[in-house]
Amino acid sequence: MKSFSKMVYPYVIWAMAMIVAPMLMLVLYAFTVKGNSVLTFQFTIDNFIRFFSDPVFPGVLWRSLKLAVITTVICIAVGYPSAYIIAKLKPNSQALMILLITLPTWINMLVRTYAWRGILGHLSMSGELKVYIGMLYNFLPFMILQIYTALSKIDPNLIVAAHDLGANNRETFRRVILPLSLPGVVSGITLVFLPAVSSFFIPKLLGGGQYVLIGNLIEDYFISTGDWNFGSAISLIMAIIILASMYFTRKLDRKVGEQEDD
Amino acid sequence: MNYRTFKKAGIAALVSVLAACSSGGSSSGGSEVEAVDAKEAYGCNVLNVYNWGEYVGEDVIPNFEKAFNAKVNYDMFDSNENMYTRLMGGSAYDILVPSDYMIERLLKENMLQKLDKDLLTNLDALDPDVVEMQKVYDPTLEYSVPYFHGSVGLIYNTQNVDPAEIEEKGWDILLDEKYKNRVIMYDSQRDAFMIAFKALGYSMNTSDDKEIQEAYEWLRKVHETVDPAYMTDEVIDTMINPSANNPKDIAVVYSGDAAYIMSENEDMDYVEPKQGTNIWSDGMVIPANANCAPLANEFINYVLTYDASYDNSITVGYTSSNLKVTEDISTGDYEGIDAYLPRTGYEKDEVFRFNEVLVQKLSDLWNKVKIN
Numbered sequence: 001m002k003s004f005s006k007m008v009y010p011y012v013i014w015a016m017a018m019i020v021a022p023m024l025m026l027v028l029y030a031f032t033v034k035g036n037s038v039l040t041f042q043f044t045i046d047n048f049i050r051f052f053s054d055p056v057f058p059g060v061l062w063r064s065l066k067l068a069v070i071t072t073v074i075c076i077a078v079g080y081p082s083a084y085i086i087a088k089l090k091p092n093s094q095a096l097m098i099l100l101i102t103l104p105t106w107i108n109m110l111v112r113t114y115a116w117r118g119i120l121g122h123l124s125m126s127g128e129l130k131v132y133i134g135m136l137y138n139f140l141p142f143m144i145l146q147i148y149t150a151l152s153k154i155d156p157n158l159i160v161a162a163h164d165l166g167a168n169n170r171e172t173f174r175r176v177i178l179p180l181s182l183p184g185v186v187s188g189i190t191l192v193f194l195p196a197v198s199s200f201f202i203p204k205l206l207g208g209g210q211y212v213l214i215g216n217l218i219e220d221y222f223i224s225t226g227d228w229n230f231g232s233a234i235s236l237i238m239a240i241i242i243l244a245s246m247y248f249t250r251k252l253d254r255k256v257g258e259q260e261d262d
Numbered sequence: 263m264n265y266r267t268f269k270k271a272g273i274a275a276l277v278s279v280l281a282a283c284s285s286g287g288s289s290s291g292g293s294e295v296e297a298v299d300a301k302e303a304y305g306c307n308v309l310n311v312y313n314w315g316e317y318v319g320e321d322v323i324p325n326f327e328k329a330f331n332a333k334v335n336y337d338m339f340d341s342n343e344n345m346y347t348r349l350m351g352g353s354a355y356d357i358l359v360p361s362d363y364m365i366e367r368l369l370k371e372n373m374l375q376k377l378d379k380d381l382l383t384n385l386d387a388l389d390p391d392v393v394e395m396q397k398v399y400d401p402t403l404e405y406s407v408p409y410f411h412g413s414v415g416l417i418y419n420t421q422n423v424d425p426a427e428i429e430e431k432g433w434d435i436l437l438d439e440k441y442k443n444r445v446i447m448y449d450s451q452r453d454a455f456m457i458a459f460k461a462l463g464y465s466m467n468t469s470d471d472k473e474i475q476e477a478y479e480w481l482r483k484v485h486e487t488v489d490p491a492y493m494t495d496e497v498i499d500t501m502i503n504p505s506a507n508n509p510k511d512i513a514v515v516y517s518g519d520a521a522y523i524m525s526e527n528e529d530m531d532y533v534e535p536k537q538g539t540n541i542w543s544d545g546m547v548i549p550a551n552a553n554c555a556p557l558a559n560e561f562i563n564y565v566l567t568y569d570a571s572y573d574n575s576i577t578v579g580y581t582s583s584n585l586k587v588t589e590d591i592s593t594g595d596y597e598g599i600d601a602y603l604p605r606t607g608y609e610k611d612e613v614f615r616f617n618e619v620l621v622q623k624l625s626d627l628w629n630k631v632k633i634n
Contacts, residue, residue: 056630122505124443127491208491212633224343224451225625 023239029232047233057217061237064214068197071135072143075192076185078136079143083184086144087151098148101141109138113205120206127207134206139196143188150184151177186253193249194242214238295384295564297329306554307332309561311357312348314544315340315495317410317580319573326564332557340494341450349373354551356558359409361544363614366399368547370616374405375550381559382407384566389585391606395543398613406545407562408583410575412517413541413604413611414453415534417501417524422511425531432535433461435512436484446500446513447484449492451628452614452621453540454481457514460537460610467615474623481631492632502526516542518580520601525579532601538610543583 033042051057086097104112113134120130154177162172200215214234221231300307307330311323315338323334337355339345342364349355360368368374379385385407392408400406416435418428422444428435436445436457447454456466458477468474484490493500497513501523504510515523520532546565548558564570571584575591581602582588588603596602605611 050626054626054630056626056633060629060633121500122507124507208493210489210492210632212629217629220629221625223347224341225621226343226347227622227625 026232026235026239029229030236031233032229034227034229047230048237050230051233051237057234060212060217061214061241063212064197065241067131067135067203067213068193071132071139071196072189072193074132074136075140075143076188079140079188080147080181080185083144083147083151086148094152098145101144105141110201113138113202117205127210130206130208131203131211134202135196135199138202139192142191146188146191147181147184150181154180183253186249190246190249193245197242197245198238295329295560295567298560300330300332300554300557300560304554304556306557308335309333309357309554309557310335310337310355311561312337312339312345312353312355313357313359314338317359317574317578319570319575319577322565322570322573325570326561329564330557330560334561349549354553355549356552356554357561358547358549359544360547361542361614362395362399363616365406365545365547367616367618368549369400369405373550374547375552375555376404377407377548377562378556378559381556382563382566384563387566387568387571387584387586389583389588392543392583395541395613396545398615400545406547407566409544409546409565410518410578410580411541411543411583411604412581413534414448414456414514414516414539415520415532415601416512417515417520417530417532417601418512419504419509419529420531421529422509425533428512428533429536432533432537433457434537436461436490437487439487441511442488444509444511445484445488445490446493446497446510447490448497448514449494451624453514454628454631455624456540456614457481460535460539463537466540466612467617467620469617469619469623471623474620474627478627478631481628485631498523501530516580517601517604518578521581521596521599522579524599524601525596532599534605534608534611536610538608538612539605541604541606541611541613543613 028041030047031043031045033044033046086094089097116130116134116137120133158176158180159172162176167175198215200213200219203211203213204216218231218234218238221227221234225231309332311334313336317338318336323336326332327334339348342360345358345360346364346367349358358368365374388408392411393403395411396403396406396408416428416433418425423435423441431438435441436447455474455477458480459466459468459473462473462476462480464470464473464477491510493513497515498519500510501513501515504527515532517532517534520530524530524532546562548555548562552558565574566584568584568586571582571587572590574580575582575584575587576595579596579602581604582591592603
């Protein structure tokens with residue numbers, strides 16, 4: 001096995017060049033002023049002061065977080081029952097249902113969102129509602145698949161044993177199935193919340209440009225305005241929020257794991 | 263359904279039929295260009311072209327490749343700033359087609375090289391009015407050759423908007439509550455603030471904080487009164503095929519897009535508001551770090567030929583800088599479509615200048631306009 005460990009080097013090099021180095025440059029840009037030459041840097045925290053001193057920017061951040069949280073909650077509310085029902089079906093029907101759910105994800109997300117634009121464009125509803133529909137549509141499969149995987153892994157004997165010990169269906173669900181499926185929910189949250197909070201093309205395409213999110217802001221400052229320093233500062237704030245939420249989800253996951261051991 | 267693609271296919275078929283009919287033996291470049299083998303003449307035969315999306319005729323590139331035995335790599339951008347960002351990232355191109363103020367900026371930053379007038383034999387074909395505009399951003403006329411030009415204005419549905427009213431109000435019609443949810447604003451800070459400055463009677467090249475603040479408030483008022491949709495290229499399809507439940511009556515558009523929309527939907531008409539607007543022009547330039555500058559000059563010369571200019575203009579809908587082509591198209595295919603011929607010589611119209619201070623000041627404000 002030891003000889004195989006060398007195979008990790010290509011990935012380490014890749015990660016250094018493509019993930020770590022750009023992140024460091026992002027940090028450098030975020031803390032410097034515009035128009036630095038290659039050799040001299042003028043450090044500043046003005047970019048961050050600019051972000052937090054104007055209520056508009058934290059407002060956009062708050063809106064993005066709200067959109068991501070609501071999307072995740074709806075995904076759980078819709079995804080859990082769907083996954084539960086699928087897991088109860090005969091194995092063949094299960095495979096078919098999972099295929100049907102994964103099928104749309106074979107098509108690029110951008111293309112599917114354009115299709116939704118065609119559909120929703122003809123309806124008179126608020127841009128915000130359209131954005132929510134688009135978000136839910138794009139992220140729901142990830143949630144269903146995670147929960148379904150967790151549910152289908154549960155040993156049926158555990159449920160039989162619960163009934164045997166006198167638990168009715170509700171108690172069995174609450175005390176056996178739900179706790180055992182929570183890791184699936186947690187990884188579903190990771191897969192939905194993180195991309196949702198930074199998504200920018202769904203709101204851009206479906207919100208009619210009237211729905212600015214943090215991802216749109218970053219895009220705007222990098223591309224239209226050419227203010228890479230402020231764009232980097234916003235990205236860094238985003239990255240910190242994402243890291244923090246990953247930390248908390250991981251903690252939640254561990255807590256769930258401990259409960260299982262009890 | 264993309265109607266433009268469909269139309270393009272039709273034109274391509276027509277052009278190939280015409281080509282087949284024309285007298286045999288002449289090279290595909292036409293009589294105005296002397297075809298040479300690029301590799302033999304210049305030692306390089308690969309040309310990297312960076313142009314706007316949907317901005318070139320169907321056969322221009324293939325015909326150029328044939329005439330010069332060259333290979334063209336064609337990349338597209340959707341905003342001047344996007345293009346500039348890519349250049350900063352170190353990309354090397356032989357031909358760029360930026361707008362006036364961006365050419366001014368590239369010139370200022372020494373990123374362009376002088377064109378080779380010996381190779382540009384077709385400069386006489388240029389519309390003198392367009393050359394006059396060119397002097398604003400390229401005073402010595404040594405660094406650029408005009409490609410397309412046009413104006414910014416309002417396209418409106420004559421079934422629902424009274425032409426007399428929109429002529430009378432100009433940009434201020436965007437503040438009319440009657441058109442709530444029926445307006446499209448162009449989603450670019452430069453164009454949106456241009457409208458506000460013009461509506462308020464200021465110059466679009468101002469750096470005055472008080473005027474900028476007023477313009478911001480004007481745009482906020484538009485945002486609150488008519489709740490416009492903010493779009494860029496999607497305007498074209500939205501105006502050609504109005505949706506039954508959510509039709510838009512008025513949209514901010516570029517004149518070339520307006521000409522195209524009007525050729526597809528006869529209910530639409532175009533107006534250049536009386537308060538003045540932005541008259542713009544896009545030009546071909548050769549970056550200082552071009553790999554194959556002589557061939558790039560040949561390319562510019564080739565685009566100026568009647569055939570190539572005609573193909574470009576008829577396909578895309580923007581006004582050609584080749585005077586003969588503009589005359590023929592405005593009295594031919596696009597007859598009666600006034601958007602094809604943008605207004606010239608109106609004193610309230612202006613050309614954008616490169617003004618980095620203004621861009622910085624507007625960026626935060628424009629996001630604030632759109633945020634509810």
